[in-house]
Every structure is written in C-alpha cells, then in structure tokens.
Amino acid sequence: MSALEIRDIRKNYGAVETLKGIDIALESGEFLVLLGSSGCGKSTLLNIIAGLAEATSGDVLIGGRSVLGVHPKNRDIAMVFQSYALYPNLTVHRNIGFGLEMRKVAAGERDKAVREAARLLQIEALLDRKPGQLSGGQRQRVAIGRALVRKPQVFLFDEPLSNLDAKLRLEMRTELKRLHQMLQTTVVYVTHDQIEAMTLASRIAVMRDGRIEQLGTPEEIYDHPATLYVAGFVGAPSMNMLNATVNAGQLAIAGSDARVAVPVRFKDAVREGADVIVGVRPEALRLASGGASEPAFPVEIDVIELTGPELVTTARIGAQRLTATLPPRTPLAKGEPCRFAFDEDALRLFDPASGKAL
Known part of the structure; x- marks a missing residue:
C-alpha cells in the first residue's frame, strides 16, 4: 500500500486549467520533491494534498484512504510553510506543542514529545525563548518541530528554506536530510531550487504548466533528462x-x-x-x-x-x-x-x- 497516492488530479480556476492530470504514488519513507518554476502548479498540488484546496477531479489517498472532502486536521499530515507561522506571544516550547495542546494531549506526554523534537533539531536551549528572540534558521527549526511532534503519515513542506540566506539554507538542507535519514518519514517538498531537489529527494517530479515533465531519481533526472525543459532546468550551469x-x-x-x-x-x-x-x-x-x-x-x-x-x-x-x-x-x-x-x-x-x- 502506498503511503500517498495521487490519481489524475486536475484543478481548474474557471477556464484556466492549473493541474492537467497528475499521477504519483509514494511508498513509505520516500522524499518526493515537486520541482518547477513559479506558476507550474506545484504549490497548488501540495495544497490539494493538504486539504487547503479542492481538486476539480481525481483522488488523493493517504495510507490507502481517500482524503478528498476530509478536513486537513483529519488527514494525518503535517505542513511546514514558507513563512514560519509561529505564535509571537508563546515560548518555543508552547509553539512546538501547540497542536498537541489543542488535541488535549496530556501535559506530561506533550512535554516529552516537545523535548524529543527539540533534541532532534538541536534547539533544546531555546525552549523558553519567544520567536522574536530567534534567528531565521532557529524559527524554521521550531516550525519543523511543531510538525515533527504530530508524527503524521506524510510531511508537506512548501518552500521552507526560501526566506533564509544562502549559508542558512545550506545548513537547514543538511539538517532536513539528516532528519529524514533518521526518521524515514514520507515527505512531499515543494521548491524551485534544483540544488535543494537534487540533494534532498529520493525522487523528483519536474513540473511544467500543470503537468509532470519527468518523474525519477535525482540521478535519472540529471543524467537522462526526458525533455529539453528538464535538461535546461536541472543543472547549474545548465546543459x-x-x-x-x-x-x-x-x-x-x-x-x-x-x-x-x-x-x-x-x-x-x-x-x-x-x-x-x-x-x-x-x-x-x-x-x-x-x-x-x-x-x-x-x-x-x-x-x-x-x-x-x-x-x-x-x-x-x-x-x-x-x-x-x-x-x-x-x-x-x-x-x-x-x-x-x-x-x-x-x-x-x-x-x-x-x-x-x-
């Protein structure tokens, strides 16, 4: 059974067809990167998986269960956005555990989950601080920690590193790679940065104009591009x-x-x-x-x-x-x-x- 299956997903905004039939099946533990330029439909697809947007047609299955029409909080997913979306008046500890708090998880169990996530992300010393006292990289770690404590079937990342400077992006990329290797979680990650895609993904879906131009491992995408677009988009300098x-x-x-x-x-x-x-x-x-x-x-x-x-x-x-x-x-x-x-x-x-x- 696939951890995540996307079946012929289409999305129209009036007469404009944004997604034109997307089919992907992810096994448990895969790291899929949706790669493409702005406007190709990658964030729209991610929002449909998350339940933040409705598909015009097609189906999304998580753990073999169709989640179309299911509220985002009941989809067993966790999402990390481009903006950190932290509560400025709450400590790091409460920000990370806020979702568990809303689900009435016992305080002791909640504290244990928060501290474990903080240990994995190496931010244990920051738990009593508030977001305004943190750097951009630290805030992004807190946002990832908030997703980690949920222990969902699928993690969704929407360009999470784009607000960071080049040095921090490199550090956080390494951190995300380390976390995925350690936790073996299923991830769908949206980016326009082909270096992020090549270094993080187990598979890459290169998107263009609402379609998947090529789906394959980083090695397949780089060494055997299926189209001129893929050949020119992936690689720096390009082919x-x-x-x-x-x-x-x-x-x-x-x-x-x-x-x-x-x-x-x-x-x-x-x-x-x-x-x-x-x-x-x-x-x-x-x-x-x-x-x-x-x-x-x-x-x-x-x-x-x-x-x-x-x-x-x-x-x-x-x-x-x-x-x-x-x-x-x-x-x-x-x-x-x-x-x-x-x-x-x-x-x-x-x-x-x-x-x-x-």
Missing part, C-alpha cells in the same frame, strides 16, 4: 544545447564546421538530414589531449570565470555558445582557439519539434 543536423553519420553543428560522429546508441533513432539538438553537460567537457580519435568540439574561448573550485568557461562554436566547467588552474585565455573533448556516452540528443529525448 549545453547545440543545434545540429545529421549528415552522413555525423552531427554537423549549425553555424560551424564542427562535426562529431553520431553515437552508436542513436543510430536507429535519427535519420539522415534530420535536425536534432545535441545536449552535453558542462562538467562532461574537458580540454582535448590532441588525440585524433578523441571526439571534440573546436571552440574559441569567450569568457573565463574562476569560482574557486572550478573554472567556468564560455566558448563560441560558430554562432552558438558552449559552457565547460574545468579544473581551476586550466591554462586558458580569451580569444584562444582550443578543443573541448567529451566521452561519447555524455551526449544526449533531442527532437527540436517535440522537445523529447531521442
């Missing part, structure tokens, strides 16, 4: 996309004299004269060693950016651009011609008309 034409068993890169052999695994997927888009990740590129048999793109260096651990290099290949992430001490200069080599397995081909991977 290089080069327009090309199949010509005599080679990929002729548009606007240049560059030619590379069509990888064997694509021989049956492409036809002579067909237009394709060649995808290759920046980290899959390296400076060519000079071997004639080594597949490579001839380029001219345009921009060099040292980030510390890597050299982000933008080059021109004809009228198109190609980005490579190279070792930080790579000897390069603007305007210098060179060759970026790659392994054949690193190439991805896409149909420019449908946007789908070949």
Whole structure:
C-alpha cells in the first residue's frame, strides 16, 4: 500500500486549467520533491494534498484512504510553510506543542514529545525563548518541530528554506536530510531550487504548466533528462544545447564546421538530414589531449570565470555558445582557439519539434 497516492488530479480556476492530470504514488519513507518554476502548479498540488484546496477531479489517498472532502486536521499530515507561522506571544516550547495542546494531549506526554523534537533539531536551549528572540534558521527549526511532534503519515513542506540566506539554507538542507535519514518519514517538498531537489529527494517530479515533465531519481533526472525543459532546468550551469543536423553519420553543428560522429546508441533513432539538438553537460567537457580519435568540439574561448573550485568557461562554436566547467588552474585565455573533448556516452540528443529525448 502506498503511503500517498495521487490519481489524475486536475484543478481548474474557471477556464484556466492549473493541474492537467497528475499521477504519483509514494511508498513509505520516500522524499518526493515537486520541482518547477513559479506558476507550474506545484504549490497548488501540495495544497490539494493538504486539504487547503479542492481538486476539480481525481483522488488523493493517504495510507490507502481517500482524503478528498476530509478536513486537513483529519488527514494525518503535517505542513511546514514558507513563512514560519509561529505564535509571537508563546515560548518555543508552547509553539512546538501547540497542536498537541489543542488535541488535549496530556501535559506530561506533550512535554516529552516537545523535548524529543527539540533534541532532534538541536534547539533544546531555546525552549523558553519567544520567536522574536530567534534567528531565521532557529524559527524554521521550531516550525519543523511543531510538525515533527504530530508524527503524521506524510510531511508537506512548501518552500521552507526560501526566506533564509544562502549559508542558512545550506545548513537547514543538511539538517532536513539528516532528519529524514533518521526518521524515514514520507515527505512531499515543494521548491524551485534544483540544488535543494537534487540533494534532498529520493525522487523528483519536474513540473511544467500543470503537468509532470519527468518523474525519477535525482540521478535519472540529471543524467537522462526526458525533455529539453528538464535538461535546461536541472543543472547549474545548465546543459549545453547545440543545434545540429545529421549528415552522413555525423552531427554537423549549425553555424560551424564542427562535426562529431553520431553515437552508436542513436543510430536507429535519427535519420539522415534530420535536425536534432545535441545536449552535453558542462562538467562532461574537458580540454582535448590532441588525440585524433578523441571526439571534440573546436571552440574559441569567450569568457573565463574562476569560482574557486572550478573554472567556468564560455566558448563560441560558430554562432552558438558552449559552457565547460574545468579544473581551476586550466591554462586558458580569451580569444584562444582550443578543443573541448567529451566521452561519447555524455551526449544526449533531442527532437527540436517535440522537445523529447531521442
């Protein structure tokens, strides 16, 4: 039995179709990230799971039980919002235990649950403080603690780290990963940040215009993007996309004299004269060693950016651009011609008309 099952969920606002048939099944302990840009429908889907919005059609099952029409407090879920939503006049202890207090849980049992959550979140020393005395990261820990004490079947997180600065986001991301590994709870997590998705998820649902563009593990999403949208959205820097034409068993890169052999695994997927888009990740590129048999793109260096651990290099290949992430001490200069080599397995081909991977 799935911990959470979403069956053909659709949501209309008048004539506007926000969700266009979402199907997902989560096993107990999975960490699903709904990833996409603003307006793709990810928060709407989360609100339907939580009971804060009604689906136009479809069904949501938690623990095998349909929860459509069930009040949010009876769905056995706990939600952490982008805003901390803490009571400013209550101590951290009472904020964490407030839901249990409303359910008439005995004071001793409530105190034990609050202290256990505080221990897991490493905020035991803050229990007597009020929210106004806490940092943003501490407040977010309190909000997570309030969800933890509920011990629900499913945790729902709606962009919980977006209000934090970069350093705190990294710390809280690590904290959430540690908690999930420890508790093995089922989580649905909404974000537009692909780094959060890649580091936290056991599976990622990349959403676009109310649909799931691809559902898979972080490795599947990153290494084998199903569409051009996924390939471009996931990855920083994003995957290089080069327009090309199949010509005599080679990929002729548009606007240049560059030619590379069509990888064997694509021989049956492409036809002579067909237009394709060649995808290759920046980290899959390296400076060519000079071997004639080594597949490579001839380029001219345009921009060099040292980030510390890597050299982000933008080059021109004809009228198109190609980005490579190279070792930080790579000897390069603007305007210098060179060759970026790659392994054949690193190439991805896409149909420019449908946007789908070949």
